[in-house]
Amino acid sequence: MNLEISPQGVIAGSIPLFAGHPARDLLPLDGIQAAIDAIWQDESVTRLFNYGDEQGNPELIDFLVERLRRDEGLEIGRENLMIIGGSTWGVDMISDQLTRAGDVLLVDAPSYRDALHIFRDHRLELRDVPIDDGGIVIAELERTLRELEVEGRAPKFYYVVPNFQNPSGITMPEERRMAVIELSRRYGFVIVEDDVYCDIRFGDQLPPSFYALARGENVLRLGTFSKTLAPGLRIGWLVGAADRIADFVGSGLLTMGGGANPFTAAIVAQYCRSGAWEAHLRWLREQYRARRDIALGALDSVMPASVTYTRPRGGYFIWLGLPPSLRVDDLAAAASERNVYFAPGAGFFADPADGLHHLRLSFSFLPLEDLRAGIEVLGDLIRQMSR
Amino acid sequence: MNLEISPQGVIAGSIPLFAGHPARDLLPLDGIQAAIDAIWQDESVTRLFNYGDEQGNPELIDFLVERLRRDEGLEIGRENLMIIGGSTWGVDMISDQLTRAGDVLLVDAPSYRDALHIFRDHRLELRDVPIDDGGIVIAELERTLRELEVEGRAPKFYYVVPNFQNPSGITMPEERRMAVIELSRRYGFVIVEDDVYCDIRFGDQLPPSFYALARGENVLRLGTFSKTLAPGLRIGWLVGAADRIADFVGSGLLTMGGGANPFTAAIVAQYCRSGAWEAHLRWLREQYRARRDIALGALDSVMPASVTYTRPRGGYFIWLGLPPSLRVDDLAAAASERNVYFAPGAGFFADPADGLHHLRLSFSFLPLEDLRAGIEVLGDLIRQMSR
Numbered sequence: 001m002n003l004e005i006s007p008q009g010v011i012a013g014s015i016p017l018f019a020g021h022p023a024r025d026l027l028p029l030d031g032i033q034a035a036i037d038a039i040w041q042d043e044s045v046t047r048l049f050n051y052g053d054e055q056g057n058p059e060l061i062d063f064l065v066e067r068l069r070r071d072e073g074l075e076i077g078r079e080n081l082m083i084i085g086g087s088t089w090g091v092d093m094i095s096d097q098l099t100r101a102g103d104v105l106l107v108d109a110p111s112y113r114d115a116l117h118i119f120r121d122h123r124l125e126l127r128d129v130p131i132d133d134g135g136i137v138i139a140e141l142e143r144t145l146r147e148l149e150v151e152g153r154a155p156k157f158y159y160v161v162p163n164f165q166n167p168s169g170i171t172m173p174e175e176r177r178m179a180v181i182e183l184s185r186r187y188g189f190v191i192v193e194d195d196v197y198c199d200i201r202f203g204d205q206l207p208p209s210f211y212a213l214a215r216g217e218n219v220l221r222l223g224t225f226s227k228t229l230a231p232g233l234r235i236g237w238l239v240g241a242a243d244r245i246a247d248f249v250g251s252g253l254l255t256m257g258g259g260a261n262p263f264t265a266a267i268v269a270q271y272c273r274s275g276a277w278e279a280h281l282r283w284l285r286e287q288y289r290a291r292r293d294i295a296l297g298a299l300d301s302v303m304p305a306s307v308t309y310t311r312p313r314g315g316y317f318i319w320l321g322l323p324p325s326l327r328v329d330d331l332a333a334a335a336s337e338r339n340v341y342f343a344p345g346a347g348f349f350a351d352p353a354d355g356l357h358h359l360r361l362s363f364s365f366l367p368l369e370d371l372r373a374g375i376e377v378l379g380d381l382i383r384q385m386s387r
Numbered sequence: 388m389n390l391e392i393s394p395q396g397v398i399a400g401s402i403p404l405f406a407g408h409p410a411r412d413l414l415p416l417d418g419i420q421a422a423i424d425a426i427w428q429d430e431s432v433t434r435l436f437n438y439g440d441e442q443g444n445p446e447l448i449d450f451l452v453e454r455l456r457r458d459e460g461l462e463i464g465r466e467n468l469m470i471i472g473g474s475t476w477g478v479d480m481i482s483d484q485l486t487r488a489g490d491v492l493l494v495d496a497p498s499y500r501d502a503l504h505i506f507r508d509h510r511l512e513l514r515d516v517p518i519d520d521g522g523i524v525i526a527e528l529e530r531t532l533r534e535l536e537v538e539g540r541a542p543k544f545y546y547v548v549p550n551f552q553n554p555s556g557i558t559m560p561e562e563r564r565m566a567v568i569e570l571s572r573r574y575g576f577v578i579v580e581d582d583v584y585c586d587i588r589f590g591d592q593l594p595p596s597f598y599a600l601a602r603g604e605n606v607l608r609l610g611t612f613s614k615t616l617a618p619g620l621r622i623g624w625l626v627g628a629a630d631r632i633a634d635f636v637g638s639g640l641l642t643m644g645g646g647a648n649p650f651t652a653a654i655v656a657q658y659c660r661s662g663a664w665e666a667h668l669r670w671l672r673e674q675y676r677a678r679r680d681i682a683l684g685a686l687d688s689v690m691p692a693s694v695t696y697t698r699p700r701g702g703y704f705i706w707l708g709l710p711p712s713l714r715v716d717d718l719a720a721a722a723s724e725r726n727v728y729f730a731p732g733a734g735f736f737a738d739p740a741d742g743l744h745h746l747r748l749s750f751s752f753l754p755l756e757d758l759r760a761g762i763e764v765l766g767d768l769i770r771q772m773s774r
Contacts, residue, residue, distance in 0.1 A: 024433045032436065036423060046411045049419065049617035085472060085621075088644035092483075096508065101487040117639030121483065230436035232649035234472075252504030257475035262619035263651060 015374035018343040019365040020166065020316050026287055026364075027230050028280050035270040048266045051258025055249045056083020056237075057265035063272050064223075064237050074212055079242040082249055085260040087196050087222040087236045091115050091159075093248060094192055094220060095122045099156045104148060106158040106189065108136055110319070110348035110355065112166040115159060115194065127155065128350035133310070135165070135172030138179045145187045157190035157220075163206055164197040164315025167348045167360035171313065174207040181214045193221040196236075199228045199281055201314035202289040216241050225268055227316070227364075228281055233264040288316070288364065291371065295363040298372045302379025306386060316364035322357045326386050331359070331378070334385065340377045402761035405730040406752040407553065407703050413674055413751075414617050415667050422657040435653045438645025442636045443470020443624075444652035450659050451610075451624050461599055466629040469636055472647040474583050474609040474623045478502050478546075480635060481579055481607060482509045486543045491535060493545040493576065495523055497706070497735035497742065499553040502546055502581065514542065515737035520697070522552070522559030525566045532574045544577040544607075550593055551584040551702025554735045554747035558700065561594040568601045580608040583623075586615045586668055588701035589676040603628050612655055614703070614751075615668055620651040675703070675751065678758065682750040685759045689766025693773060703751035709744040710773050718746070718768060727764045 039045055055061060061078050068074040068081075084090045099105070101123035107116065109128035119126060127148065129140045136158075148155060158180065163171045172180075184191050193210045211221040216239075224236035238248065248254065259265075271277055295318055299309055306323035322328060328344045335342065343362075345355025363371055426432055442448060448465050455461040455468075471477045486492070488510035494503065496515035506513060514535065516527045523545075535542060545567065550558045559567075571578050580597045598608040603626075611623035625635065635641065646652075658664055682705055686696055693710035709715060715731045722729065730749075732742025750758055 021437050024437070027433060027436045029433060029436065033427065040420065046414060046416060047619075049414045049416065049619035050408050050411070051613075051618045085648070086644050088640060091643070092640050096479075096483065100510065114639055114643030117642055119639070121639045123487065226438075230650075231438045231645060232434075232436035234644065234648050234650075252501055252506070252508045253475060253479050255504055256478070256501030257473050257621065258618060261472070261621050261648060261651070263617075263621075264648070 014339040014341065015366065015370045015377070016341045017361045017366065017371075017374045017378075018341055020362045021231065021365045022227065023291075023365050023367070026284060028276070031271055031276045031280065032230065032233075032267060035267045035274065035276070038270050038274070039266055048263050050262070052262030052265070053259050054254040055245075056259045057262065057269050059273065060235075060237075060265050060269035063269060068239070072209065072212060074239075076216070076239060077242075080216065080245055081237055081239050082245050083260045083265050084222075084236045084238050085234045086226055086231070087194055087224040088114075088118075089234075089260065090220075090222040090236060090238045091118050091192070091194065093251070093253065094157070095119060095124065096253075097248065097251065098190060099124055104153050104155045106141070106144065106155045107350060108160060108165070109350060110167050110345065110358065111159065111350075112161055112194065113343070113347040116348070116350065119159070124156075126350035128354075131165075131168065131170060133170060134176050135162070135170055136160070136176070136180065138176065138183070141180065141183060145183060149187070154187060155189045157192045158184065159192045159194065160210070161194045161196065162210060163195055164200065164312050164317070166197070166315070167317050167343065167345075168319040169310040169312025169315055169317045170319075171206065174213070177207060177210055177213050181210065184214075184218060189218075191219045193219055195221055196224045196227055197315035198223075200285060200288050200316070202285060202292065203313055211239055220244065228284060229268065229271065229277065233268060234261055235265050235268045288314075291363040291368065292318075294368055295361065295371055295375060298375035298379075302376050304379075304383055304386065307382060316362050318361045318363065320359050320361060322359070322382065323386050324357060326382065327356055328359050329356070331381060331385065334381045335378060338377050338381070340374045342378070401726040401728065402753065402757045402764070403728045404748045404753065404758075404761045404765075405728055407749045408618065408752045409614065410752050410754070413671060415663070418658055418663045418667065419617065419620075419654060422654045422661065422663070425657050425661070426653055435650045437649070439649035439652070440646050441641040442632075443646050444649065444656050446660065447622075447624075447652050447656035450656060455626070459596065459599060461626075463603070463626060464629075467603065467632055468624055468626050469632050470647045470652050471609075471623045471625050472621045473613055473618070474581055474611040475501075475505075476621075476647065477607075477609040477623060477625045478505050478579070478581065480638070480640065481544070482506060482511065483640075484635065484638065485577065486511055491540050491542045493528070493531065493542045494737060495547060495552070496737060497554050497732065497745065498546065498737075499548055499581070500730070500734040503735070503737065506546070511543075513737035515741075518552075518555065518557060520557060521563050522549070522557055523547070523563070523567065525563065525570070528567065528570060532570060536574070541574060542576045544579045545571065546579045546581065547597070548581045548583065549597060550582060551587065551699050551704070553584070553702070554704050554730065554732075555706040556697040556699025556702055556704045557706075558593065561600070564594060564597055564600050568597065568606075571601075571605060576605075578606045580606055582608055583611045583614055584702035585610075587672060587675050587703070589672060589679065590700055598626055607631065615671060616655065616658065616664065620655060621648055622652050622655045675701075678750040678755065679705075681755050682748065682758055682762060685762035685766075689763050691766075691770055691773065694769060703749050705748045705750065707746050707748060709746070709769065711744060713769065713773050714743050715746050716743070718765070718772065721768045721772065722765060725764050725768070727761045729765070
């Protein structure tokens, strides 16, 4: 995605269907400003500009622990949670601390492109396992684990976006999660659950998290405010067993830097504790749901039957499969001539060749009319090109 | 340093001479607030809360490039600089990208404790080289490099705080820097110059940076706003050859997270471009200089001749050597009974045994009366204990 997004948000005239950003009008700037104003009234404001606690803003830790206990029944205390600079920080930190160059990880096929990028930067070997509409295919996961065992190797962790997966939009049901946990115990790997979209659900309750189902054993669960508040604040959290959290909190990264983003973490803490976040979430789900409906409506009306696509119940993304005769690169080239851009499938696979007939659309960012228009252009092109 | 610093800044009644933080009254909160207010007037404020450019806030990059060109005559363009989340982020990112577990690094003896911690987290092997009052001893560095050559190994980089070193307060003169650069070329290692204190100089011009002297070749230079503005904003910068900066900017860490701390980087950019930073720096140097003078005055009046200490011309720290008969752990234990705490030498050495008779004092954080009182307690104890 080499396209620059201008300060106004979108390159004039173009339709970036790839952009997995919150739309500008979904960022609660007034609420953030109110939180900053409130912080400034507090006599302890000065501490927010110095080095902070290694574990992160204490009020935000308490808020999140209480919320997870209340809403999900998680049996956690503050020793199980730390603040991080967005889930990116978590993925990088976990890679640093749990792996060495050459280690093997398990990832979905497809999986989240930028996380794969971080894993590759750490020179980790990616073993990918196909997913179906319930997420990772257990028989294939078992086969991969047995293969690795024969090679005398054990994966360090399985990286998964369990809810409204990026890029597919798929949510893994409870029994599938339990089967993964079962295998993680048998084969001794950690589950890294990058649960960034759980708060953007449009209907039903979600299955319990891996963390909940495994009672916290060998699961690290990431959360973020980037999708539900504002990415530019760079605040997320990590939940895990107390000894693992203590290891992370005691790392050089946290000791030297003094905890994740003390000032913006305080803004988020103030915002959340005022009740603004829950109210914003209710509104936000409606907004994203309307966008999802428009995207699916447009797809339903313009796509030929040879095109498959997911129907996500939350999150930001829809995953399209093209007919075998149509390569996604050809579609991308044709679409770019009409100023429409999307995320081609190749980037989401450990082996890019697996993504030659897939693409990801995001419904989070674009103005509604552009979202519809962009999909209509793709429909046109696919009809023309698959003739 | 397991002591918690309370929201009020200092544990009631205790004197934490270890704290390498800016003092509370040296943080320009009014200026930061004015910068936030100004940002909010800008119609493009929304973009600061979304994902940002991977390279960092463009206005801040331009400001820093222009300043380095003007003040230091560096021949750099914006392709040579990126924004990072404090120099911590830089040390961690450089370790990730330039090394693998088991690689060798060169460090000073003593060197900055928290950076050593990050290197250990990356499972790097630390070869330390003694310093004298001009920094690393070249003959010792050469000897270490020859030893490594015999072992068939080459260090990946030399980590150095070139100005007002943490913990010693020492600044390396130009000829010594040139000798290091000469050796870096012969033996093929990178120089990582963590130049966090250069703007807190009390008098003379500083020697040209390693980056300047080597004309940017194989040098990565870190800078930060943590010492001269506010650590809690978590903003620093990295200067390097264009291809190296492009590698960092193109990493998964930056791609996934969308650049370092977009909102706080914008605050810093606004603050700097208003001229407030330069004015603050002039004032800040006076403040820290007065603190240094009080600390040295107290040391001069209370320390027996058997105690050595550095006389830094900038930065935050003074490094003390105790008489051979006095172990720093014994002094620490006695001092803690009088509520005085300092940073024992062991943490600053690759081999902790090398630090048994040294300690670091910080003059940056404490109220002046506490600074003086703390040093007087240490003087008392050292006199008693070295009898």
